[in-house]
Amino acid sequence: MIDLVYLSGGKAGLLGLLVGALLGGAARMGDFCTLAALETAMLGRDYRQLHIWGIALGVAILATALADAAGLIAIGHSIYHAIAWNPLASIGGGLLFGYGMAMAGNCGFGALLRAGSGDIRSVIIVAALGISSYFTLSGPLGPLRDLVFPQQPAAGPGGIANDLAGWTGLPPLGFALAIGAVLIVAGLRHPRVAGSAVTIACAAVVGLSVTLGFVGTALLSEGGLAANTIEGPSFTVPVGRTILYLMTATGMLPSFSVGVVFGTFAGAAMVSVWRHSFRWEACDDPRELGRQLFGAVLMGIGGVIAMGCTIGQGLTGFATLAWSGPVTLAAIAAGAMGGLLQLVRGDLI
Structure with missing residues (x-):
């Protein structure tokens, strides 16, 4: 008899590989990079990449809200809503992540993209990020993290759309669609973005890859023995899981998150080779x-403290309109801008 858990894991890994390849390839093709967007805006007054970010985020919010309304997913089953929001964790973890991103020259997702383009330094950065994530999640720092930033189950439905609906009496879907539409329209206001069909398409694929992950994992969850949950792309703990998989998973199939990491690297590598930019x-x-x-x-x-990175919270978590998404993203941006200013001034030890 076929082991259903094993079969589900294989399907989940293939789904992750597809989502990661779409995400990595589209990001590489469409110049989607969080640190570059912040750096060019802050230092060069060039907001093009921020507008690309806005389109991707708007598409992710719209598509996720529509999938939830259609019954394809249940946003409340994601970790962003199932676990009670801890504002201190979002702010503290986000600031720490953002500052580290500036020092490293990329986030985990960006480092994977660069690794797929032949940058050996980024491979080292990815490895160090993955090891430190597990060091904090379940290693020596785990008990201290649990003590300072405890995670508790959410008391009930929450998030931006639900809270606004509760305050106004209007339907949550209307707020989700409005927020997504505003972000897309704002992104299209940049002339260099609006004039490039390739850029718009790539940004849209980045956003849609989040919803594809949600829908796919929801379907696998319903058809297997796994807990009823949905999952999207993220690149902190999943990088650590990938390292563990490479070292210990003899005879095991990769999970969704491990597949996403492999797929992102592969997608970026394929685009780099196709564009003759692999070096x-x-x-x-x-x-x-x-x-x-x-x-x-x-x-x-x-x-780990913030329960996500620029993609895990800033894009995937934000797509569910959990409060942790925008707050963590803002904290990451603030930490990164502080680190960039320090690098520009040259006052690092």
């Missing part, structure tokens, strides 16, 4: 490598 790169400055490793460790710790 082997290494770090010849030990001080720079040390700073990047330090930043990767901070990202791993901060991402």
